[in-house]
Amino acid sequence: MQANTTRGFLWSDVETRTLLNIWGEQDIQAALDGNFRNSFVYRDVSRRLGSMGFDRTPEQCRVRIKSLKRQYLLAKEGNLRNNGQYHKICKFYDTMERILSNRPGLDPHEFMDSGAGGEETVEGLEEDGEDAQDVDSEGRGECPYPAETEVKLEYPTVPIPIPVKVTVGNNSTFHSASSLSNRTPKRPRKRRTNFPMEKLMEQYLEQSAQAEDNFYRMEEQRLQAEDRRREAEHARELHMLQMLGQMFSSISSTRPSSPVTPPKTAPAVPSSVFSSASPSLFERYYSLGSTLKRGMDDDDNMLSLVKNIVPALTSKKHKGQDGRIGIIGGCQDYTGAPYFAAISALKVGADLSHVFCTKDAATVIKSYSPELIVHPVLDSPNAVEEIEKWLPRLHGLVVGPGLGREDLLLKTAKEVIEKCKARDIPIVIDADGLWLVTQQPSVIQGYQKGILTPNFMEFTRLYEALHHEPMDSSDHQRSVMQLSVAMGNLTLVLKGEHDLITDGSKVISCNIEGSGRRCGGQGDLLSGSMGVLAHWAHTVYQMAKNPSLVAAFGACSLTRQCNSQAFQQHGRSTTTSDMIQEIGSAFKKLFES
Ligand SMILES: NC(=O)C1=CN([C@@H]2O[C@H](COP(=O)(O)OP(=O)(O)OC[C@H]3O[C@@H](n4cnc5c(N)ncnc54)[C@H](OP(=O)(O)O)[C@@H]3O)[C@@H](O)[C@H]2O)[C@@H](O)CC1
Numbered sequence: 191m192q193a194n195t196t197r198g199f200l201w202s203d204v205e206t207r208t209l210l211n212i213w214g215e216q217d218i219q220a221a222l223d224g225n226f227r228n229s230f231v232y233r234d235v236s237r238r239l240g241s242m243g244f245d246r247t248p249e250q251c252r253v254r255i256k257s258l259k260r261q262y263l264l265a266k267e268g269n270l271r272n273n274g275q276y277h278k279i280c281k282f283y284d285t286m287e288r289i290l291s292n293r294p295g296l297d298p299h300e301f302m303d304s305g306a307g308g309e310e311t312v313e314g315l316e317e318d319g320e321d322a323q324d325v326d327s328e329g330r331g332e333c334p335y336p337a338e339t340e341v342k343l344e345y346p347t348v349p350i351p352i353p354v355k356v357t358v359g360n361n362s363t364f365h366s367a368s369s370l371s372n373r374t375p376k377r378p379r380k381r382r383t384n385f386p387m388e389k390l391m392e393q394y395l396e397q398s399a400q401a402e403d404n405f406y407r408m409e410e411q412r413l414q415a416e417d418r419r420r421e422a423e424h425a426r427e428l429h430m431l432q433m434l435g436q437m438f439s440s441i442s443s444t445r446p447s448s449p450v451t452p453p454k455t456a457p458a459v460p461s462s463v464f465s466s467a468s469p470s471l472f473e474r475y476y477s478l479g480s481t482l483k484r485g486m487d488d489d490d491n492m493l494s495l496v497k498n499i500v501p502a503l504t505s506k507k508h509k510g511q512d513g514r515i516g517i518i519g520g521c522q523d524y525t526g527a528p529y530f531a532a533i534s535a536l537k538v539g540a541d542l543s544h545v546f547c548t549k550d551a552a553t554v555i556k557s558y559s560p561e562l563i564v565h566p567v568l569d570s571p572n573a574v575e576e577i578e579k580w581l582p583r584l585h586g587l588v589v590g591p592g593l594g595r596e597d598l599l600l601k602t603a604k605e606v607i608e609k610c611k612a613r614d615i616p617i618v619i620d621a622d623g624l625w626l627v628t629q630q631p632s633v634i635q636g637y638q639k640g641i642l643t644p645n646f647m648e649f650t651r652l653y654e655a656l657h658h659e660p661m662d663s664s665d666h667q668r669s670v671m672q673l674s675v676a677m678g679n680l681t682l683v684l685k686g687e688h689d690l691i692t693d694g695s696k697v698i699s700c701n702i703e704g705s706g707r708r709c710g711g712q713g714d715l716l717s718g719s720m721g722v723l724a725h726w727a728h729t730v731y732q733m734a735k736n737p738s739l740v741a742a743f744g745a746c747s748l749t750r751q752c753n754s755q756a757f758q759q760h761g762r763s764t765t766t767s768d769m770i771q772e773i774g775s776a777f778k779k780l781f782e783s
């Protein structure tokens with residue numbers, strides 16, 4: 191989730207509750223109490239919030255807490271507790287009360303005037319002038335009501351006029367907050383004798399909160415538009431680069447001396463690999479396990495890119511930080527596939543693995559492993575809502591293992607993919623998920639955090655659906671590139687004797703020696719482990735490299751290494767479960783040595 195680019199201003203209730211849970215912890219409160227500078231504390235709060243799936247900067251956390259404290263104090267000071275109105279002003283009153291009542295020496299004005307307490311200060315960010323003004327007006331004793339109840343907006347610095355409805359007799363008039371605060375002390379006092387203070391304050395605060403809400407909503411829309419503009423710009427640049435690449439490629443292929451055959455220093459490469467590849471494609475072609483010298487260098491590069499994304503195991507982390515992966519799949523016919531994918535994700539290093547399957551598959555999958563979290567929701571009437579609840583907490587999604595091809599399940603899978611895209615979560619699509627993509631390519635087309643992992647059969651179906659003609663099976667690299675481009679430069683892995691990995695601009699081949707054993711379920715091991723690696727890669731590389739290529743290469747290498755190791759022990763009787771047993775040592779050998 192750290193890679194999220196849009197951070198909304200509006201906090202959902204669940205997000206706020208999570209923030210309060212973290213902020214309310216004893217160690218955080220103690221750290222805030224004891225320090226004038228608290229930037230590191232809010233950095234920790236933000237990091238912990240991030241690990242729960244909520245992407246907020248330390249400053250956003252600080253501002254949110256500050257705003258909550260104001261609401262709490264206003265509700266408390268306004269004595270709204272007795273008439274039950276306090277929840278309208280401070281929705282999280284009870285939680286705030288629990289946390290703040292434990293803090294020694296609480297001075298209400300410390301919260302109102304945030305500049306006074308060390309807790310409110312974040313390094314490099316000075317408070318705005320509002321606080322000083324408040325202190326000033328209170329100090330002068332002017333206009334006690336507005337000074338006590340003014341709701342301060344952390345943002346923007348430009349004042350927003352907040353209409354306040356004041357009822358006098360039968361007449362209703364609207365005043366802006368600033369005009370209220372400019373009044374002489376006498377007039378409000380007169381009004382207060384006619385109207386209960388509580389009522390007036392309640393109205394005022396409700397409208398202030400509404401104005402604040404509206405502002406943040408507008409601000410969020412502005413940020414989203416800005417993000418869309420940046421994305422479009424990025425896509426245009428990418429497109430230009432690709433066009434340039436293609437131009438260079440066609441220029442070099444027309445040169446008479448173009449080295450269509452490998453350089454002299456290199457041993458021959460299987461003709462099937464390079465048969466009709468253009469020279470530039472050849473230049474960009476990496477071959478793991480081949481004896482080609484430049485190929486080996488490139489393999490090393492790819493392997494070191496994968497090694498780079500593996501998170502360190504440290505005692506500072508808590509459960510969930512290294513990845514929470516979801517699998518969409520598992521129906522009456524297929525319970526093994528989602529299990530293989532989910533357990534592989536765990537064995538590779540994810541901390542939590544969720545399976546979202548149909549009701550009748552759930553008990554069976556649970557019985558395979560107590561380590562998996564299994565949600566029997568896929569065929570429920572509100573399946574999408576049920577799954578969506580978990581998305582903020584997931585770092586990667588694998589769609590398809592054992593999903594089946596029932597229309598209803600495919601429709602749910604499609605909607606979940608859309609929701610994931612909106613959240614910028616990496617998505618691996620395999621097996622029956624690819625069936626869905628064949629029917630509706632737009633569901634994932636152009637999504638840069640998407641990876642498709644077809645076997646030959648699935649690839650052929652997809653290719654023909656997009657190109658409306660049979661594919662040229664003598665030139666897999668070309669076909670795989672063509673399909674990737676047609677899918678909007680989506681990362682594709684064509685599984686087989688050599689796994690061909692492409693993003694439409696280059697083809698990488700993973701040729702680590704496996705074995706002759708082709709038991710069902712190997713593809714599930716691949717997709718489950720790819721789900722974790724995709725999360726790690728996108729966290730580390732962001733847009734600098736293509737993180738999906740790195741993740742795909744890592745998962746293919748791992749699957750093949752597991753196959754080889756399991757085969758050495760079990761020979762013909764090797765099963766996917768035997769391969770899964772090898773994940774730990776294969777991972778260590780490839781990525782941790
Ligand atoms: N234990 C479990 O629960 C498991 C469940 N699984 C789940 O099963 C579901 C359906 O998946 P699927 O792959 O069987 O379906 P589909 O794409 O129609 O292929 C069917 C036919 O395609 C062919 N074929 C396949 N590969 C080929 C190749 N490389 N090159 C050429 N041909 C190839 C082959 O045809 P045949 O050789 O029989 O003529 C094959 O019979 C899906 O949800 C999946 O996750 C699996 O994960 C396994 C473990």
Ligand SMILES: Nc1ncnc2c1ncn2[C@@H]1O[C@H](COP(=O)(O)OP(=O)(O)OP(=O)(O)O)[C@@H](O)[C@H]1O
Pocket residue numbers: 621644645646685686687688689704705708709710711712713714715716746749750
């Ligand atoms: N001929 C082969 N030689 C070596 N390794 C292979 C070969 N075919 C597949 N693999 C390995 O097995 C992995 C899974 O590929 P496979 O074609 O079995 O997928 P699948 O058919 O989707 O699997 P599943 O049975 O899970 O549906 C590939 O990534 C690759 O690493």
